[in-house]
Amino acid sequence: MITLYYAAHTCSLASHIALIDARADFTAVRISFAADEQRQPPYLAINPKGRVPAMVTPRGILTETPAMLAFIAQSFPAARLAPVGDAFAFAQVQAFNSYLCATLHVAHAHRMRGYRWADDAAAIAAMRRKVPQAVGDCYDLIERDMLKGPWVMGESYTICDPYLFTLAQWIEDDGVDPTRLPRVIDHRNRMSERAHVRRALAEELA
Amino acid sequence: MITLYYAAHTCSLASHIALIDARADFTAVRISFAADEQRQPPYLAINPKGRVPAMVTPRGILTETPAMLAFIAQSFPAARLAPVGDAFAFAQVQAFNSYLCATLHVAHAHRMRGYRWADDAAAIAAMRRKVPQAVGDCYDLIERDMLKGPWVMGESYTICDPYLFTLAQWIEDDGVDPTRLPRVIDHRNRMSERAHVRRALAEELA
Numbered sequence: 509m510i511t512l513y514y515a516a517h518t519c520s521l522a523s524h525i526a527l528i529d530a531r532a533d534f535t536a537v538r539i540s541f542a543a544d545e546q547r548q549p550p551y552l553a554i555n556p557k558g559r560v561p562a563m564v565t566p567r568g569i570l571t572e573t574p575a576m577l578a579f580i581a582q583s584f585p586a587a588r589l590a591p592v593g594d595a596f597a598f599a600q601v602q603a604f605n606s607y608l609c610a611t612l613h614v615a616h617a618h619r620m621r622g623y624r625w626a627d628d629a630a631a632i633a634a635m636r637r638k639v640p641q642a643v644g645d646c647y648d649l650i651e652r653d654m655l656k657g658p659w660v661m662g663e664s665y666t667i668c669d670p671y672l673f674t675l676a677q678w679i680e681d682d683g684v685d686p687t688r689l690p691r692v693i694d695h696r697n698r699m700s701e702r703a704h705v706r707r708a709l710a711e712e713l714a
Numbered sequence: 715m716i717t718l719y720y721a722a723h724t725c726s727l728a729s730h731i732a733l734i735d736a737r738a739d740f741t742a743v744r745i746s747f748a749a750d751e752q753r754q755p756p757y758l759a760i761n762p763k764g765r766v767p768a769m770v771t772p773r774g775i776l777t778e779t780p781a782m783l784a785f786i787a788q789s790f791p792a793a794r795l796a797p798v799g800d801a802f803a804f805a806q807v808q809a810f811n812s813y814l815c816a817t818l819h820v821a822h823a824h825r826m827r828g829y830r831w832a833d834d835a836a837a838i839a840a841m842r843r844k845v846p847q848a849v850g851d852c853y854d855l856i857e858r859d860m861l862k863g864p865w866v867m868g869e870s871y872t873i874c875d876p877y878l879f880t881l882a883q884w885i886e887d888d889g890v891d892p893t894r895l896p897r898v899i900d901h902r903n904r905m906s907e908r909a910h911v912r913r914a915l916a917e918e919l920a
Contacts (some may be wrong), residue, residue: 514818558812567802573811574780579805596773599785602808607763610816618723618831625824625831625848631840634832642831653762 510534511564513554515541515710517677519613520561523576524712525670528704530584550593574605577667589667597661604660604668608675612650615642616682640683647679651689658698673699682686716740719760722918723883725819728766729782730918731876734910736790779880780811783873790809791803795873803867810866812873814881818856821848822881822888846889853885857895866902879905 510532514520518541527534539545539560545559555562555571563570563579570576578601581590591597617624617637622632625674649671660668676696679686686693699705716738724747733740745751745766753764761768761777765917769776769785776782784807787796796830797803825832828838856878866874875918882902885892892899905911 520760556855557817566773567801568806570802570805570809572809572816574812575805575808577770579801579807582801595785595788596771596776599776599781600774602781602784603776603778606780606812606815609812610820611763612777614820615831626837626840626844627822628767631832634834634837638832648820652764 509566512536513560513564514712515546515560517541518560519674520574521677521708521712522573522667522671522674523561523563523580525673525705526570526577526589526667527600528708529589529665529670530580530587532580532584538712556646568676572609573671574602574609577605577671578602581667588664591664601661601666601668602618605671607646608668608671609656610670612643612646612675615639615646616678618642619682623639631705643682644684644688645678645682647689647692651691655680655691655695657691658695660670660695669695670705672696673705715772718742718826719745719757719766719768719770720918721745721752721766724766725779725815725877725880726780727883727914727918728873728877728880729767729786730914731771731911732783732786732795732873732877733794734914735871736786736793738786738790741794744918756760772802778815779877780808780815783877784808785809786872788883794870797872807867808876810860813852813860814874814877818849818852818881820856821845821852825859825888847887849888850890850894853890853898857897861897861901863897864901866901875901875905876911878902879911 510527512523512526512527518585524536539551545551546560552558557571561573561576563576569710570579571667578590582592586650612687618635622635656662659665660672673696676692715785716733718729718740720730720742732741745757749777751757752766758764760775763777767782769778769782776785784796788798791798796807811910824841832838862868865871879902882898
């Protein structure tokens with residue numbers, strides 16, 4: 509039994525979808541960012557980073573989306589969510605997800621969480637102004653070089669797909685024109701029609 | 715045969731050490747940031763992100779330190795650099811490395827690469843001023859909760875160790891007082907005495 513701690517409209521959606529894809533036995537527990545629950549002692553006891561997602565497994569607690577997605581793929585091999593036995597192919601999956609985590613998501617975070625990296629309001633506003641360019645540059649690279657199609661890694665659906673879909677929810681709010689990203693938007697549209705994705709979104713937004 | 719593209723004083727040192735740890739057959743090729751080689755067409759053909767590290771393998775090119783380290787561990791199992799067959803233990807390794815990549819290294823990058831996230835000089839200066847706090851907060855968490863000791867994951871040396879060692883080179887320059895991090899500094903000292911680490915540093919700084 510797995511417990512996923514998530515917050516609506518965050519990157520935890522990726523792990524939520526992957527757990528459904530894996531047909532895992534799990535419970536999803538919502539953390540309210542509006543109530544600042546992620547910084548209260550009960551949640552900090554689970555994840556001292558004060559962020560989502562976190563996943564309680566029978567062996568212990570895991571955090572960090574790329575690691576959680578790899579854990580789900582490796583723990584539920586029947587779902588074939590990643591080529592876990594092929595070191596090179598698995599590393600390509602991990603490289604894509606690492607780019608989403610450390611470059612794209614970080615670029616996006618400068619819109620709402622600039623306080624992590626500067627204290628004064630003018631600097632935080634300056635960061636916010638650059639988000640369309642910084643996020644847009646990431647998506648241009650994904651559109652041109654990284655998204656193989658029809659799925660991120662090509663013919664096989666993997667743990668890269670729910671992660672890209674999750675971050676792609678924010679394209680318009682980040683000020684990036686979606687018409688310059690036809691392949692990313694086509695991927696987002698096809699993902700949004702999948703039953704597992706609809707189920708995860710319905711649970712998170714209920 | 716593997717080719718590692720690296721630049722001195724960057725995170726590519728982690729993969730360099732791990733390749734030596736793995737006893738891999740590899741060549742290390744230096745990219746000069748001073749000459750802006752990482753943004754020139756020959757290197758962009760290898761890594762369109764314009765960053766180091768990148769690794770050319772017989773199967774293709776890999777980027778992103780956490781993925782490259784996992785690839786090295788999985789490709790050279792005799793070196794026992796990660797518990798690759800244990801989904802939970804491997805995810806713990808990946809979670810640690812993902813935190814270094816997406817949170818600690820990102821906090822550090824605001825000292826020298828603020829231009830990625832804002833255009834005006836005052837904002838870039840404001841980011842630089844917060845680096846001691848943002849980087850220090852990451853190390854406090856590592857010191858208190860994440861570094862199990864004697865190695866990052868406990869009794870076994872893993873791919874987490876060269877990565878932490880690499881980023882820990884920058885603690886003083888990031889304005890963080892090392893005396894508040896006795897366990898991290900002890901780890902750095904023990905790493906710096908290892909023959910493989912000395913060899914990687916000698917090659918990179920020659």
